[in-house]
Amino acid sequence: MATETTEAAVGACVDAGGSALGMPQLCADWMPNQIFWLVITLIAIYFVMSRIALPRIGAVLAERSGTITNDIAAAEELKTKAAEAEAAYDKALLDARAEANKIVAEAKAEIQAELDVELQKADAEIAAKTAESEAAIAEIRDSAKQNVVAVAKDTAKELVAAMGGSADAKTITAAVNARMKG
Amino acid sequence: MAEEKAEGGLVFHPLDQFIVKPLFGDGPVAWYTPTNVTLWMGIALLAIIAVFVLGSRGRAIIPTRLQSIGELIYGFIYKMVEDVTGKDGVKYFPYIMTLFLFILFANYLALIPMSYSPTSMIAVTAVLGFGVFICVTILGFVKNGASFLSLFWMSDAPLILRPIIAIIEVISYFVRPVSHSIRLAGNIMAGHAVLKVFAGFAALTLVSPVAIFGIVAIYGLEVLVAGIQAYVFTILTCVYLKDALHPHH
Numbered sequence: 001m002a003t004e005t006t007e008a009a010v011g012a013c014v015d016a017g018g019s020a021l022g023m024p025q026l027c028a029d030w031m032p033n034q035i036f037w038l039v040i041t042l043i044a045i046y047f048v049m050s051r052i053a054l055p056r057i058g059a060v061l062a063e064r065s066g067t068i069t070n071d072i073a074a075a076e077e078l079k080t081k082a083a084e085a086e087a088a089y090d091k092a093l094l095d096a097r098a099e100a101n102k103i104v105a106e107a108k109a110e111i112q113a114e115l116d117v118e119l120q121k122a123d124a125e126i127a128a129k130t131a132e133s134e135a136a137i138a139e140i141r142d143s144a145k146q147n148v149v150a151v152a153k154d155t156a157k158e159l160v161a162a163m164g165g166s167a168d169a170k171t172i173t174a175a176v177n178a179r180m181k182g
Numbered sequence: 183m184a185e186e187k188a189e190g191g192l193v194f195h196p197l198d199q200f201i202v203k204p205l206f207g208d209g210p211v212a213w214y215t216p217t218n219v220t221l222w223m224g225i226a227l228l229a230i231i232a233v234f235v236l237g238s239r240g241r242a243i244i245p246t247r248l249q250s251i252g253e254l255i256y257g258f259i260y261k262m263v264e265d266v267t268g269k270d271g272v273k274y275f276p277y278i279m280t281l282f283l284f285i286l287f288a289n290y291l292a293l294i295p296m297s298y299s300p301t302s303m304i305a306v307t308a309v310l311g312f313g314v315f316i317c318v319t320i321l322g323f324v325k326n327g328a329s330f331l332s333l334f335w336m337s338d339a340p341l342i343l344r345p346i347i348a349i350i351e352v353i354s355y356f357v358r359p360v361s362h363s364i365r366l367a368g369n370i371m372a373g374h375a376v377l378k379v380f381a382g383f384a385a386l387t388l389v390s391p392v393a394i395f396g397i398v399a400i401y402g403l404e405v406l407v408a409g410i411q412a413y414v415f416t417i418l419t420c421v422y423l424k425d426a427l428h429p430h431h
Contacts, residue, residue: 014201026304030202033215034202034306035309036214037219038219050280053238060241067243
């Protein structure tokens, strides 16, 4: 670019070689331009932000935190359910154990009762058998005694006859009975 | 500002990068002329639209990378506004977001070689700074009426000291926009000028390794400064807004 046109174009803030004279920041010729475009840019950014970007991002963030909250609540619920299920399982286990114990005790009691009945029955039978046997023994003993008396009478009579005497049956019986008693 | 050195005819023009040039032709720079300022502000606007509008286009519950960048910036600024100004400051969030995004994107785009840095211009940052100052002051009087002036009247201080503190407070209040705008422009301008000076030295064979290392180091510093200055400008805006909404200490 030619020196003359440059100087004519950009005015007092630039020297003939196209370098800045002083600080470009302080060149009053350029300030309105910067301010104008700054205001335009800021307004544009503000509208883009407040109309489109910020509501959208805000909604996304809200939705995300909502989703996270819901998920955490669901997880909490599932945890509670799991705890409940565990408690129910424990209770069922306990009940089953108690039931089993009860059944065992019942069975034991039943068997005991049956056993008692059988024992009694057996005892009674044994007692009856004993009594019967005793009666039989007594009978045998009685009949033996009578036989002994009869044999003694006969023997006594024969003895008396053998000795040469005679004795009537009455006397012999009395003597034998007296002897038996003695 | 051009420094000249005898050896090798080394010429520095570290401030030439800030010259405002018309985009088309060589005509004078009128207030409406599209210039390199316009171009780089427009690129900043397009970049913002790319990240925040195109990036969030999917409205995905599980965000894409671009969308999560937008969401991070949104969350960062939203939390800052909420923490500093309180719940009733949240309705000014879009304005503060606009300021932050403009400064952030202009700062970072200015780090592209051969680019132009609008935030290094005093006129630009003064509009931002005084804009915040004027809006906040008007808002303070609208919201609180005359009791906004209690911002300057320290009711905790001893009675004798209160008028003196009030004078200091008033002065500091009116210095706010000046420091607010010069801080940003000064940081960005200084960084870019230093980069240019190192680049000038890089032409000298003897010191060029040092100069190039210096460019790398300063560039790294400028990357930090670009983000930090955007953050500082925004958080100070939030603090001033808080003073306007709750002037009572």
